[in-house]
Amino acid sequence: MSRTLVVVGHGMVAHRLVEAVRSDDVDGTWRIVVIGEEARPAYDRVALTSYVDTWDPEDLALPGSTYAGDGNVELRLGDPVVAVDREAKRVTTASGRVQPYDALVLATGSRPFVPPVPGHDLPGCFVYRTIEDLDDIRDAVERARHGRGRPAAAVVGGGLLGLEAAKALRDMGLSPHVVEMAPRLMPLQVDEGGGSLLRRLITDLDVTVHTGTSTDAIEADRGRLVAKLGNGTELDIDLLVFSAGVRPRDDLARDCGLDVGERGGVLVDATCRTSDPDVFAIGECAALEGRVYGLVAPGYSMAEVAAATLLGKEASFPGADTSTKLKLMGVDVASFGDAHAVTEGALEVVFNDAVSGSYKKLVVSDDAGTLLGGVLVGDASEYNLLRPLVGNTLPTEPAALIAPAGGGDAAVGVDALPDEAQICSCNAVTKGAIVHAVTEEGCDSVPKIKACTRAGTSCGSCVPMLGKLLNACGVEQSKAVCEHFPQSRAELFEIIRATRVTTFSELITKHGKGKGCAICKPAVASILATLGNGHILGGEQATLQDTNDKFLANMQRNGTYSVVPRIPGGEITPDKLIVIGEVAKEFGLYTKITGGQRIDLFGATVDQLPLIWRKLVDAGFESGHAYGKALRTVKSCVGTTWCRYGQQDSVGLAVELELRYRGLRSPHKLKSAVSGCARECAEARSKDFGIIATEQGWNLYVGGNGGAIPRHADLLVSDVDTETLIKIIDRFLMFYVRTADRLQRTAPWVEEMEGGLDHLRAVIVDDSLGICAELEEAMAEHVAGYRDEWKGVLEDPEKLARFTSFVNAPGTPDPTISFRTEREQKVPVMLGVPEVVSR
């Protein structure tokens, strides 16, 4: 019989606990009931500030957090536990529901600390912890926009959370004040030197910093607020956010008589057990051996330990890594190990470059042999290598490790790290474990390491290290296209563009070897087509084309083809619809509406293709490129044309975009969609580039993907007008086409790009490489050079001649093709494959 495990709270740590129990408890010995106060399942609180980018709670969702399909877990949300009866072993919720338990886990997290200053509870004062808090802050900002003057805000607290809150306010278009009692920002993580640089960098970003002063009172003033600071300053503001630290939510534990820590928190031992052996506490509400941790990684360790203990295994808290690395408003801040040099005899090595805005400090043991900790501000690129070195012998002079490039750059590599060094602190994965996965378990790529060890699956900051470890293990992540070309696709693109090579034979003679194959030929064909080298079936190019491109149609499993005429934006007249119907009827084609808002006609033989297209072209249709690694469709909703909610003309834009980018050959297929408002009926965020209308213009999202690995597209720019939008899409597409790998969709392209989305934005929005004009020009050439491929075939007898089943019997259809009828339409029958009739 299974026992009941009750989990109170459904935050990040509770979710990790449930996952850990469920993945190891194969026999289902525990039935789990999770009771949460918030009305939504656990979400990524660490990334809370990014909610401001999209205001879409889905973006913070944690994978698997609803336990859909798992009969052993029951999730009850929006009804907090108000009492624990340890004698009767049951809990009671606010709605009066009683739930018995065999074991109880408290994972109630913490609450924001609000200093008891006069006026702290006035309307306009907020805290910063949940999605709802952010929604409330947004409403207040919106209201303030309609008031007099520019909205103003202040954040009380200049620590990690305070700066997060300031970032959120800045992202909403405000220039916030930050008030910190300590003499510097982020006093817990950063030392004085780092703090003063941080202050300068943050001030440059339009944030006013007040340090070394308290907030004494908040007063209401004609619908606004005045915050009175200890140093006499008065801030005239619309709203105020308290981010002055957190306090563990230990009230349930106190009320039922469990021991609590001196400074709060439910007291637990190294197995996360409280003073009652059937009750555990994990995450921010727990005081593990007296200490409360305000970071998610130690919470995750506690979840793993408690899960193992519940399943009867030996486990204890491995000790916490309180290292932090953040990008706050674009400013890198990292602190690790003994950042404040409190270890006896510790020495500090400081490198401070006020000009370039970079501060680095290492704390080493008295003999300068062991790394104890450090602080990096402005440029934290060494963090990934330094943090795992903490506690270990230094491979070189401490100064060499942080000296500017040229000096120390090559001095330390992953080789220098010992096996016990933790590479992924979120998931406590050591270098040894990763090397084992690579050398013993055959993980030869970053995604495989992620799947096998979990490293890199949370904050992602350790992912570059995984790549370096792969290289260090001698696993070469070769970029060579195939055995014929040692270059990557991007390199071939540059060679072809710069040297103006126009044929495959010339390219392979000069830059490759052998005759080519089914990998490099289509890849080069695509590059040649992008750069505009005439019809893709002209001359030698015809021999390079992949299956579908070779006959400008999609080959289906019986060797017949399907035909898809372009229907831009999915908008079509009744007359054209009738033409499609008539063609389908005449040639006996199976018809189906596609997901891209057009019509697919199946079952055409090679020799029928030109006959079908003759009719379609005469009626004004053109190739839909459904067969190509090229732009497929730009879907659209009806937008302002019909919809009551529409904010912009989504159909008009979709048609314009589809006509602009039609025929653009790319490393993989490209899909797009335009929605007329935030309700997103066109599903634009599952596309390579998706556009969603706003009141002021358009939001552009890039790198989305349906398919086997779905991914929501990321916001690249917001509220831009149509002209700017098209410029940025021009650059995005051309940059992708030039630099992506063969068959790499935009989603992995952005993900694997060094610097990720920020880098992409720098290149194509801020023009950091100075190539935007060139990219736009290349797109203009493409647009001007577009010709319908099917029309090109129909006009050329030589190309037409290729569309025959048999050289010695043109006009004789392939005798192996046959069909039967299903749901009133024809479907293929395979000869030689005996047919099993079901139903």
Next chain:
Amino acid sequence: MTAMAEQTWVAVCRTDAVPRAYGVAALLENGEQVAIFRTEDDEFYGLSNLDPFSGAAVLSRGIIGDTGGVPVVASPIYKQQFELRTGRCLDDDTVCVATYPVRVIDGVVHVGSP
């Protein structure tokens, strides 16, 4: 260009109907289909047109190339590679497609019985 004494040959097309590095299909009297390939070096090869993995008669429409210098065609459906000389599948050594002798006389391509 293999030629055996008692082969029967059928003329199927002129050489210029088969572009370099390209394939075409020919239909024999007995209903068999032959994929005829011409390499960059003007060698001609014949394989059964039937792709053993999909059952579709499509091998002639695959891309021609080489692996390690050996001429191959890749099936247009699932991309397995077949040696043009022997019909051997490089991705599955239990699979082989029939080969047909092909010869060129006076600019005309002839296919022999397998």
